[in-house]
Amino acid sequence: MTEKVQKHSVETYAASKRDSFEALLKEFVEIPSVSMDPAHQADVLRMSEASVHTLNAMGFKTRVLRTPGNPIVFAEAKVSSKAPTVLVYNHMDVQPGGDPGEWKTDPFTFVSKGGTYWGRGTTDDKGPALAAMFAARHALDAGVEVNIKFLWELEEEIGSPNFEAGIKAAQKHLQADAIVVSDTIWISRDKPACPAGLRGLQGFILTLETGTTDEHSGTTGGAARNPIGELCQLISQMYDARTGKVKIPGFYDDVVKPTRKELQEFKDSGFSVEKFKQDHGFKSLRVEDELEIMKRIWAMPTLEVHGIVGGYQGPGVKTVVPPRAEAKISMRLVPNQKSRKIIAALKRFVKEKNPDVRVLPESTLNPYKGVSEGPLAEMIRRSVQFGFGKEPVFVREGGSIGAVPTMAKVLKAPVLFLGLSLPEHGYHAPNENFDWGQAYGGIKAFSKFFEEMETIKRRRRKT
Amino acid sequence: MTEKVQKHSVETYAASKRDSFEALLKEFVEIPSVSMDPAHQADVLRMSEASVHTLNAMGFKTRVLRTPGNPIVFAEAKVSSKAPTVLVYNHMDVQPGGDPGEWKTDPFTFVSKGGTYWGRGTTDDKGPALAAMFAARHALDAGVEVNIKFLWELEEEIGSPNFEAGIKAAQKHLQADAIVVSDTIWISRDKPACPAGLRGLQGFILTLETGTTDEHSGTTGGAARNPIGELCQLISQMYDARTGKVKIPGFYDDVVKPTRKELQEFKDSGFSVEKFKQDHGFKSLRVEDELEIMKRIWAMPTLEVHGIVGGYQGPGVKTVVPPRAEAKISMRLVPNQKSRKIIAALKRFVKEKNPDVRVLPESTLNPYKGVSEGPLAEMIRRSVQFGFGKEPVFVREGGSIGAVPTMAKVLKAPVLFLGLSLPEHGYHAPNENFDWGQAYGGIKAFSKFFEEMETIKRRRRKT
Numbered sequence: 001m002t003e004k005v006q007k008h009s010v011e012t013y014a015a016s017k018r019d020s021f022e023a024l025l026k027e028f029v030e031i032p033s034v035s036m037d038p039a040h041q042a043d044v045l046r047m048s049e050a051s052v053h054t055l056n057a058m059g060f061k062t063r064v065l066r067t068p069g070n071p072i073v074f075a076e077a078k079v080s081s082k083a084p085t086v087l088v089y090n091h092m093d094v095q096p097g098g099d100p101g102e103w104k105t106d107p108f109t110f111v112s113k114g115g116t117y118w119g120r121g122t123t124d125d126k127g128p129a130l131a132a133m134f135a136a137r138h139a140l141d142a143g144v145e146v147n148i149k150f151l152w153e154l155e156e157e158i159g160s161p162n163f164e165a166g167i168k169a170a171q172k173h174l175q176a177d178a179i180v181v182s183d184t185i186w187i188s189r190d191k192p193a194c195p196a197g198l199r200g201l202q203g204f205i206l207t208l209e210t211g212t213t214d215e216h217s218g219t220t221g222g223a224a225r226n227p228i229g230e231l232c233q234l235i236s237q238m239y240d241a242r243t244g245k246v247k248i249p250g251f252y253d254d255v256v257k258p259t260r261k262e263l264q265e266f267k268d269s270g271f272s273v274e275k276f277k278q279d280h281g282f283k284s285l286r287v288e289d290e291l292e293i294m295k296r297i298w299a300m301p302t303l304e305v306h307g308i309v310g311g312y313q314g315p316g317v318k319t320v321v322p323p324r325a326e327a328k329i330s331m332r333l334v335p336n337q338k339s340r341k342i343i344a345a346l347k348r349f350v351k352e353k354n355p356d357v358r359v360l361p362e363s364t365l366n367p368y369k370g371v372s373e374g375p376l377a378e379m380i381r382r383s384v385q386f387g388f389g390k391e392p393v394f395v396r397e398g399g400s401i402g403a404v405p406t407m408a409k410v411l412k413a414p415v416l417f418l419g420l421s422l423p424e425h426g427y428h429a430p431n432e433n434f435d436w437g438q439a440y441g442g443i444k445a446f447s448k449f450f451e452e453m454e455t456i457k458r459r460r461r462k463t
Numbered sequence: 464m465t466e467k468v469q470k471h472s473v474e475t476y477a478a479s480k481r482d483s484f485e486a487l488l489k490e491f492v493e494i495p496s497v498s499m500d501p502a503h504q505a506d507v508l509r510m511s512e513a514s515v516h517t518l519n520a521m522g523f524k525t526r527v528l529r530t531p532g533n534p535i536v537f538a539e540a541k542v543s544s545k546a547p548t549v550l551v552y553n554h555m556d557v558q559p560g561g562d563p564g565e566w567k568t569d570p571f572t573f574v575s576k577g578g579t580y581w582g583r584g585t586t587d588d589k590g591p592a593l594a595a596m597f598a599a600r601h602a603l604d605a606g607v608e609v610n611i612k613f614l615w616e617l618e619e620e621i622g623s624p625n626f627e628a629g630i631k632a633a634q635k636h637l638q639a640d641a642i643v644v645s646d647t648i649w650i651s652r653d654k655p656a657c658p659a660g661l662r663g664l665q666g667f668i669l670t671l672e673t674g675t676t677d678e679h680s681g682t683t684g685g686a687a688r689n690p691i692g693e694l695c696q697l698i699s700q701m702y703d704a705r706t707g708k709v710k711i712p713g714f715y716d717d718v719v720k721p722t723r724k725e726l727q728e729f730k731d732s733g734f735s736v737e738k739f740k741q742d743h744g745f746k747s748l749r750v751e752d753e754l755e756i757m758k759r760i761w762a763m764p765t766l767e768v769h770g771i772v773g774g775y776q777g778p779g780v781k782t783v784v785p786p787r788a789e790a791k792i793s794m795r796l797v798p799n800q801k802s803r804k805i806i807a808a809l810k811r812f813v814k815e816k817n818p819d820v821r822v823l824p825e826s827t828l829n830p831y832k833g834v835s836e837g838p839l840a841e842m843i844r845r846s847v848q849f850g851f852g853k854e855p856v857f858v859r860e861g862g863s864i865g866a867v868p869t870m871a872k873v874l875k876a877p878v879l880f881l882g883l884s885l886p887e888h889g890y891h892a893p894n895e896n897f898d899w900g901q902a903y904g905g906i907k908a909f910s911k912f913f914e915e916m917e918t919i920k921r922r923r924r925k926t
Contacts, residue, residue: 203780212744216891218862222759229704232695241692281675296685311770317666399681428679
C-alpha cells in the first residue's frame with residue numbers, strides 16, 4: 001500500500017493552515033458557549049451556527065440535528081459507499097469562565113502568544129475539534145478512501161442530557177465502523193495517553209430549607225436550625241473528606257478493580273506524583289503513593305463537594321442564620337457502577353440521616369470500558385507515533401464523556417480516543433490553554449488515523 | 464415633685480415631630496453605612512457627618528471622637544454640673560443589604576407606608592437613635608435637670624473593634640451616672656422586654672487552601688484534597704448541627720445557668736413558640752419546648768455556620784475541585800464564658816483535627832449580665848409603662864452589643880436597656896422595618912426616663 005498521508009506533505013499542509021486554525025479557534029473561543037448557564041443560551045446557538053458555517057466552508061456536508069435541548073452539528077464527506085466510515089466526536093460547548101480574578105486574561109478573549117492559545121474552550125474541546133477537522137480535509141485531499149463524519153455536541157459539559165435522543169433520531173446517518181473521540185488528556189507532553197476507560201459521573205444538588213429569610217443569629221441562634229451546618233454534617237456522614245472513603249452503604253459494591261495487566265500499564269505510564277501536583281497546583285494530596293494515586297484518579301469512584309450555596313459570602317462574618325442551603329456534589333463512577341443504583345443508595349441514605357434534605361439528581365454519565373489491545377488499539381498507537389514521534393500508553397481517564405457510552409450503545413461501534421490535551425492545559429480550570437505543538441501533531445496524527453481506517457473491516461449495516 | 468414630662472405635652476410634641484423624624488430617618492437610611500464592607504467606607508463617613516449635623520441642629524454640642532477605625536459621634540447637653548448625667552448609646556452603622564431578591568423594596572431606599580418604615584437600619588439602630596434624640600430635646604425643653612450625652616458608634620455591626628480605645632481616650636467627657644442602650648428587641652408588640660443580659664459573640668474565619676486553581680474533578684478527583692469537604696467535616700466535628708450541641712472540649716465549662724428566678728421570668732415573659740416561628744419564618748426548630756427554646760436563645764451558647772465560600776455557586780453542578788474554601792462561623796457566648804479561652808479551645812481543636820486549617824478569630828463581643836431588680840430596673844419599668852402602657856419583662860437578649868460590656872468596664876456605670884424594636888422588624892434580615900407606633904412610644908418612654916434620671920444618686924467623679 002502506498003502511503004497517502006506522507007510526513008512531508010501533511011507537515012506542509014498543517015503549517016500552511018496555522019493562520020486559518022488560529023483564526024477559527026479565535027472565532028470559536030470568543031463565542032462563550034457555556035451550556036451550563038441559561039444566560040449563554042444565545043451563544044450556544046451562535047456556536048452551532050458558526051460550526052455549521054465552518055464545516056460547510058471546509059467542504060463537509062453539514063446539517064443540524066434537532067434535540068429537545070441544544071442542537072448537535074453533524075457533517076460528512078462521503079467518498080464511497082464501499083469505503084469504511086469513521087465518526088469523529090467533539091463538543092463545542094464549554095465550562096463557565098469561572099472566577100475572573102483567577103484568570104490572567106479574559107476567559108472569552110482569545111490570546112495567542114508564542115504558540116500558546118489562551119481562553120475557555122481552547123483545549124476542551126474546540127482546539128482538538130479543529131485539528132481533527134483540518135486533518136480530515138488533508139486526508140481526503142490526499143486520496144484517503146474513508147468516509148468521514150463529524151458529530152459536534154453542544155451539551156457535553158452538562159452531561160449530554162439530549163444526546164441519546166438526538167443520535168437515535170438520526171441513527172441511519174450516523175452509522176460508522178469506528179468512532180474516535182478527541183477530548184482526553186495525556187500523562188505529560190512526553191507521554192501521550194489513550195484511555196482504555198472513562199469514569200462516569202452522577203451529579204446531585206442537595207437542598208435544605210428551614211426558614212424563609214436570613215435571621216439574626218443572636219435573636220434566634222440555638223433554637224433555629226442551621227441548613228448549612230446540617231448539610232455539612234450530612235456530607236460528612238456520606239464520606240470522609242480526609243481519606244476520600246465514601247460511607248454510603250453499597251457504594252463500592254459493583255466496582256470492578258483494575259486487572260493486574262492494567263495496573264502494570266499504570267506503572268509503566270510514566271505518571272509522576274510531582275508532575276501531577278505541579279500541573280494542578282496542589283499543595284498536598286490525600287495520599288502520596290504513585291500507584292495508589294493512579295488507581296484513585298483513573299479506576300476508583302469518588303465523592304466531591306463542588307460548592308455550598310447559601311448564607312453570607314462577603315467580607316467578614318455576617319452573623320445570619322440562613323433560611324436555606326444547597327450543596328452541589330457529584331460522584332465519579334467506574335465500571336460496573338450503575339447510576340440508578342447509586343441514586344437510590346444516596347436517596348435512601350439521606351432519607352435516613354436527614355429526611356428534610358431534598359435530593360435532586362443531576363445528569364448521569366455512564367462509565368465506559370474501552371479497548372487497549374487488538375488492531376484498533378494498534379491503529380491509534382501508530383497514528384500517535386506518526387503525529388508526535390512517541391508511543392502512547394493505554395491507561396484510563398478519570399473524567400467522563402457522556403457521549404461515549406451512549407455512542408457505543410446506540411451506534412454499536414467501538415469508541416477510540418485520540419486526545420490532544422495536556423495536563424497543564426487546565427481542563428475546566430482558569431487560564432485554560434492549548435498550543436500549536438499539540439494542534440500540529442494532532443493534524444498529523446488524525447490524518448494518519450484516517451488513512452489507517454482504510455484497512456478496517458466494514459461492519460454489516462442494516463439496510 | 465412636679466412631673467415635667469406630662470403625657471399630654473410629650474404626645475403633642477411627638478406628633479408635631481413626626482415629619483421631622485421621618486425626614487431624618489429617610490436621610491439616615493439612605494446612607495448605606497455598612498461597616499462590614501470596605502466598599503461602603505465613604506458612606507460610613509458620610510453617616511458620621513450627617514449625625515454631627517443632626518445632633519448639632521437639635522441643639523446638642525457635638526464632636527467626633529477619632530479612633531484607629533471609624534469615628535464615634537459624641538454629643539451632649541450640659542444642664543448643670545450638679546445634675547445627674549445619662550449617656551445614651553446607639554449605633555449608626557448597619558448590616559449589609561443582603562440578597563436584593565429577598566427584599567420587597569430596595570434596602571437603601573426609605574419607604575414609608577401606613578406608619579411603617581422600610582429599609583436597612585430603620586430598626587437597627589437608626590430609628591431608635593432618633594426617637595431617643597427627640598425625647599432628649601423634649602425632656603430638656605420641659606426643664607428636666609439631667610445632663611444628657613449621646614454616643615453614636617459606627618462599628619457596632621463589626622464587633623466594635625475600636626470602641627474601647629475610642630472611649631478610653633475620651634473617658635473624661637463620657638462620665639455618666641447611668642448608660643442607656645436602645646438596640647434590643649421586645650418579646651412581641653404587646654410584651655416589652657428589657658434584657659437583664661446579653662450574649663457575647665466570637666466570630667471566626669476558617670480557611671483551608673489545598674491547591675491553586677479550580678481543578679477538574681474527573682482528572683484529579685480521588686487523589687486531590689477537597690477543601691470544602693474537609694471544612695464540612697471539621698464543622699461537623701465541632702458541633703452536631705441537628706441538636707446544636709457543641710463538641711469542642713471545654714466549651715461549656717464556664718456557662719452560668721439561669722437561676723430559678725430568671726427561669727420564672729422566662730416563663731412569665733409571654734414568649735410563644737408559634738409567634739417566634741412566625742416572626743422569623745421558620746419551618747421547624749431544633750426543639751419545640753417553649754422553655755427550652757428560651758434557654759437556648761437567651762442563656763445558652765451556640766455555634767453557627769454563616770456561609771462557606773469557595774467552589775462553584777452558579778446554576779447546575781460544575782465539577783471542580785476548588786483550591787480553597789473558607790467557613791464563616793461564630794459562637795454566641797453567655798456569662799461567664801471568656802472569648803480568650805474559647806479561641807484557645809477552638810484553635811487546639813482544629814490543630815488536632817485538621818492542622819492545615821487556619822483559624823482567624825474575628826471581633827470579640829463579651830457577654831453582659833445586667834440589672835433586673837432595684838431602683839434602676841424600676842425606673843426603666845416606669846418609663847416603658849409611661850411610653851407604651853405596658854409593663855416590660857426582664858429576660859435576656861440573645862444578641863450581642865460589644866459596646867455594652869466595654870462601657871460598663873471603662874465608664875464604670877450601670878448599663879440599662881430601653882429597646883424599641885419588635886421581632887417582626889427583621890433585625891439583620893431582609894425587609895427590615897420600624898414603625899411610628901414604636902417611635903412615638905419610644906419618644907414618650909425616653910422622655911420619662913430622662914426625668915426619672917433626675918433622682919439618681921450622682922456617682923463620685925474623678926476630679
